[in-house]
Amino acid sequence: MTTPIDDFSGKRVLVTGGSGDIGRAICTAFAARGARVAFTFFSSHDGKRKTAEAIETAGGPEPLAIRCNLRDDDAPAQIASPVIEAWGGVDIFVSNAASGVLRPTLELTKKHWDWTVNVNARSLLLLANLLVPHMPTGGRIMALTSMGAVRAIEHYAAVGASKAALESVIRHLAMDLGPRGITANAICPGVVDTQALQHFPNRQQLIDIATMRTPNRRIVTPEDVANVAVLLASPLASMIQGQTIVVDGGYAILA
Numbered sequence: 377m378t379t380p381i382d383d384f385s386g387k388r389v390l391v392t393g394g395s396g397d398i399g400r401a402i403c404t405a406f407a408a409r410g411a412r413v414a415f416t417f418f419s420s421h422d423g424k425r426k427t428a429e430a431i432e433t434a435g436g437p438e439p440l441a442i443r444c445n446l447r448d449d450d451a452p453a454q455i456a457s458p459v460i461e462a463w464g465g466v467d468i469f470v471s472n473a474a475s476g477v478l479r480p481t482l483e484l485t486k487k488h489w490d491w492t493v494n495v496n497a498r499s500l501l502l503l504a505n506l507l508v509p510h511m512p513t514g515g516r517i518m519a520l521t522s523m524g525a526v527r528a529i530e531h532y533a534a535v536g537a538s539k540a541a542l543e544s545v546i547r548h549l550a551m552d553l554g555p556r557g558i559t560a561n562a563i564c565p566g567v568v569d570t571q572a573l574q575h576f577p578n579r580q581q582l583i584d585i586a587t588m589r590t591p592n593r594r595i596v597t598p599e600d601v602a603n604v605a606v607l608l609a610s611p612l613a614s615m616i617q618g619q620t621i622v623v624d625g626g627y628a629i630l631a
Contacts, residue, residue, distance in 0.1 A: 381610040385410035388463045392416045393473030395423030397570040401598035402605050407436025414440035414459050446499040456506035465510030468609045471500040471519040476535040496538035501545050513557035516609045521562045550618030559617050566596045566624025592625035
């Protein structure tokens with residue numbers, strides 16, 4: 377008997393940060409496989425439009441787009457309430473939204489810290505608290521992290537700390553939710569040429585180094601990341617629990 381890894385018909389998927397490149401790829405991948413998709417966006421109405429169009433082109437039903445600022449205390453409720461009201465719950469929750477301040481460690485302020493941690497880690501925890509009671513057995517929680525969670529990267533202290541916190545939340549969700557048949561895992565992409573990378577002053581250098589150092593000799597695409605999200609959401613991944621899956625073409629294995 378085969379397992380329908382590519383059939384998500386009837387599944388309800390929520391992706392935060394769906395107006396960005398990786399979020400859009402994840403939304404599109406699930407929509408193309410029959411899922412209903414809800415996604416959040418904040419300032420990019422153009423990104424929202426592109427994601428909605430990509431979902432429609434992929435053959436998915438009209439998405440539920442929710443505008444919110446994950447820095448706000450009430451943002452998790454603003455996201456969860458319309459999704460639960462519309463669908464009764466979710467089967468797959470992907471915490472992809474990310475933001476933060478790129479500054480040297482000793483230049484970080486309380487505002488910078490709160491902003492970065494609240495968007496990248498707190499939102500995962502609070503949304504999980506709201507969504508899990510409406511998530512069935514076989515539900516999936518995923519969060520996007522980065523190598524900065526375990527490595528020191530220039531100007532990345534706040535974001536790296538928030539990603540390390542995110543990975544810890546994922547591990548503890550896995551421990552707590554495993555008995556309910558729900559998995560929680562993190563996806564750690566390598567260098568991806570997204571809009572977010574435009575904010576790095578050494579963007580081209582990062583791309584060139586990653587391309588040269590990666591055994592696959594190319595950088596990761598948003599679609600590469602989305603493919604792993606689909607795998608983790610499939611029945612084949614029911615025993616992958618509490619892990620951080622690195623998607624970097626082998627970059628991290630090299631000394």
